Amino acid sequence: MDMFYIPAIASFSGSASGTLASIITGWVTQRRKDRVRHSLRATSQREELYKNFIEEASRLYADALVNDKSEVSKLVDLYALIARMKILSSDAVIEAAEKAGRVILETYLSPNRTFVDLPDLINEMDPLRDFSEACRCELHSADRR
Numbered sequence: 001m002d003m004f005y006i007p008a009i010a011s012f013s014g015s016a017s018g019t020l021a022s023i024i025t026g027w028v029t030q031r032r033k034d035r036v037r038h039s040l041r042a043t044s045q046r047e048e049l050y051k052n053f054i055e056e057a058s059r060l061y062a063d064a065l066v067n068d069k070s071e072v073s074k075l076v077d078l079y080a081l082i083a084r085m086k087i088l089s090s091d092a093v094i095e096a097a098e099k100a101g102r103v104i105l106e107t108y109l110s111p112n113r114t115f116v117d118l119p120d121l122i123n124e125m126d127p128l129r130d131f132s133e134a135c136r137c138e139l140h141s142a143d144r145r
Contacts, residue, residue, distance in 0.1 A: 043142050050135045053081040057100050064107035090138045096131040103127040
C-alpha cells in the first residue's frame with residue numbers, strides 16, 4: 001500500500017464517523033422531542049376529557065338532586081365520556097368515573113332534595129372527589145415521566 005493513501009483513508013474515515021455521529025445525534029434528539037410532544041398531547045387530551053366529565057357529572061348531579069326523572073339521553077353523554085376514558089385513562093380513573101355515574105343514577109332514583117336538606121347533604125355533596133383524586137394522581141405520575 002502506498003504511503004499517500006493512508007492520510008486519505010484516515011481523513012475519509014474521520015469524516016464518515018463525524019457525519020454518522022451527527023446523523024445519530026439528530027435522530028435521537030428528534031425522537032426525544034417527538035416523545036415529549038406526544039406525551040404533552042396525550043396529557044392535554046386527558047385533561048380536556050376530565051374537564052368535560054366533571055362539568056357534565058356536576059350538571060347531572062345537581063339535576064338529580066331536584067328531579068326524580070331523567071331522560072336517558074342526558075346520561076348517555078356522561079357514559080360516552082366514560083367510554084372515551086376507557087381508551088385513554090388508567091383503571092383507577094375509570095373506576096372512579098363509573099362510581100360517580102352510579103352515584104348520579106342512584107340520586108335520580110332517590111327522593112328529591114330541597115334547600116332545607118342541604119345541611120344533611122354537605123357530607124355527600126361531592127360525588128366527584130374520588131374521580132378528582134384519581135385524575136390528579138394519574139396526571140401527576142404522567143408529569144414525572
